[in-house]
Amino acid sequence: MTTTTPEGLAPGAAAAVRPRLSGWSIWNMCVGFFGIQIGFGLQNANTSRIFQTLGAEVDSLAILWIAAPLTGLLVQPIVGYFSDRTWTRLGRRRPYFLVGAILTTLALIIMPHSPWLWMAASMLWIMDASINITMEPFRAFVGDNLPEEQRTAGYAMQSFFIGAGAVFASCLPWMLTEWFSVASTAPEGVVPMAVRISFYVGAAALLAAVLWTVFTTREYSPAQLDAFEAGRDAGHAPGAARTQSAWYTGGLLWALAGSLSVAAVGAFELQKELYILAGFVLAFGLMQMAAGALEAAGRSNALTAIMGDIFAMPKTMQGLAVVQFFSWFALFAMWIYLTPAVTAVHYGSPDPTSAGYGEGANWVGVLMGVYNGVAALAAFLIPVLAARTGLRGAHAVNLTLGAAGFLGVFLIRDPAMLWLPMIGVGFAWASIVSMPYAILANAVPGRKMGLYMGVFNIFIVVPQLVAATLLGAVLNGVFGGQPIFALILGAVSFLIAAGASLLVPKEGA
Template sequence: MTESASGADVRPVQQPRLPFWQVWNVSLGFLGVQFGFALQNANASRILSDLGADLHSLSFFWIVAPLMGLIVQPIVGSASDRTWNRFGRRSPYILFGAIAAALGMALMPNAGIVVAFVAPILFGGVMLALMDAAFNVTMQPFRALVSDMVPSEQRTLGYSVQSLLINIGAVCGSILPFVLTNVIGLENSARAGEVAPSVIWAFYIGGTVLLGSVLWTVIRTKEYPPAQYAAYKGIDAEQLARTQAEHKPLSQRIGGFLRLLITMPKTMRQLAVVQFFSWFALFIMWVYTTPAITQHVWGVEAKWFDSHYLESVGQVPAHIAAAKGAAGDWVGILFAGYSLFAAIFSVVLAKVANTLGRKLTYALSLLAGGAGYISFLLFQGGEPVAVNLLITEVTVPSGALGLLLPMVGVGIAWAAILAMPYAILSDSLPADKTGVYMGIFNFTIAAPQILSALVAGPILAGLFGNQAIYILVLAGVFMALGAVSVFFVREAGSEPGAEAEEAAAT
């Protein structure tokens, strides 16, 4: 309940429950976004390595991803809070971001063709930055759109459906290069300074899926007009209209943003600790899984990831190139595996959370992820085994097949990370500032990734001798610390006086 400009209390009108398929439509575009994001996560290190990046420098290229999120999401969140036009409130940003991301996906794997104008590795890095900026423009409003459109009692369902769709997209995006190689027959190995054809075509397809699914959400989801939204959220409609019409100077907007940052709800500050540990670990996985299993399972020595050594030998032996290509494809299978397990767990996540409580569900899920990372160490090399993947049959070392087991734990953690912090957080946020606070909350995703990018490479080189498997074990330790820190989070309204304290803080 809020107070209007005239001093009268504004009581919220009951927001109608949405049919399941409308909840589905609200988040369907995220399937395409994650399709593209999964392609990037599984293949960016592979592309950058093919274009000439050293193993210990990979994390420095990846720093653009969280940096773009840190810059873009709060700006887009604040802007979408103030936007209301005939196209909607969040939809214009979602659509614009999708168009830009699709453009980046078309250009990045073609870095080799611009060698006459700019170094391919530089062009690849710039395109990675463009894609990440665009993904963030699209992702942030999707988070706020669920909070806008889905009533509080369906919020856990809404974010669980979003998690399910995210992971369906991730499964398809992760496995696509493997399918294009082993089913369609495209080449999966790359010549020096170029990208494998299977990866290039996977990025083309991913950009198309991204645009199509986002268009579905934009067309099929009718956002509430300002007056109706204000009634559902208990906001003074006149005050909301005045806020929308205000054009504050930049210095005043920055000051207001800093005040929101300082006075963020206590729940958000406590969740930030959990986010730090979990996203530090996730970043390590995305950057170093490919070299880790290439070395640990396929037996390729670390020197074959050193650009100076590669330059000295002139040409990569065929068996090394084949091993790196096979390992890169198998990383797509592994990433599809954890996304598939996450999608399955997302189906029951809301019911599990209602039974065990959000915090316990969240903590146990992160612990499962930590155990998964650490157990990577147990699977090494082994005899070749034939694996029937229904769509095709491949032969891989037995250790590669065994790595599907740790992906169960990683998938459970990933499903919880995509849903539980937002479900816990959304109840503590003021409805008129949901977008900007969701953007601020992205600091808790971006900051640990930036720190991970800065320290992971030196740790890998200095402590682990460029043996990438050990940095995945370190990721497992961080994920377990995240599980412990969940128990220090206080949900809004879970203690006497909590609601009053959160209201005062905001």
């Protein structure tokens, strides 16, 4: 194993621009994402299966998944804020890679042994928090180390490893069953052995991949980064400070809206999941008022910095927020409902203890492997498409392919042919995990790269909160509780995101 140092710059030297890095340096920088996505892949393909095995009903799956977006909402902005201000022997971002990877490894080992549903949900919460500790600094890591002209390639390389890691993770239960005859069924309330072994293998692979990046890369020192960003940040004038009146008035309006929503859920006996969404609105209002009070007292901290940057974000980031909302709503609909949809519609086996359900759930793992495999290959094609159509145009094309893929799952009834629509989903996924970050990294001040990447995660989390709180109610109230219709809603959401991506303003607009 070799150690890679950013080429062309001696330690302590000052430079106006970042030097270009070799392909091997970019490779080493992104290998850790292979491990991160193994964790996400195992989570996405098997969490609903574990929950149903432990007794969860289909219409309660969305609320059980709420752990993932909530932890991302809390963890990523905080980690981004502190990673911007960290410098240790391991550097700026790598300490977070390492701590998050160790915690995720432990959660992966424990989760499939959960004897109760509440414990499995708790493990999902811990696992997602740990993955977020690792993942957020990886996004900023590319922005730190690469010049603007190489960032699209850097995020595309992350997309490749995301796809490759998810293929490995998603197919593990199927491979263990088909190739090694490991049982994919188990008594009621017991997680099958194929799933358990998959989590053990995934834990080891995740830790090894993250350690590869930790020990084969180096980071620029704070002095070097200041030299790189001195000229660039001059083009990113800070937004006007929010007035005390705006903090209190805005916060009061949000808090009032949240309080009225909480009351309405109780008064009209609406789905209890809506309490979470109403609580989020209320909490956002209270945080604004707290930030205003802290600023009035002359006390700046992580809360004031994060809240301030939310309201001072560049117009490019505001446009991307709309794109992210509808993109991630669609993805979350698929992750929650693809397994129950395919097992019920294509295999006619909604019972989690049946052999047909086990077969269908394993096939869903393969389908997720297919779309992630396509994403790994699409990572090399997207920069070519972006060179011809621009980043925004390329993203719109890929999101449209994702919508076509969701519709294909709804229309096709032969489960053996479901790999075809997964091609479109794969292109959308590859684009979602690369193009918005390439656009964003070139539109925000480098000295706040970690914080802005963390704040950007809010626009991934909020649609997941909306999906987790509303999808179950919509499916029950409008579509008779049939999970297959979640994919139709996802297709519409992808098309809206595609249109919005064409309207994202250029930097400085």
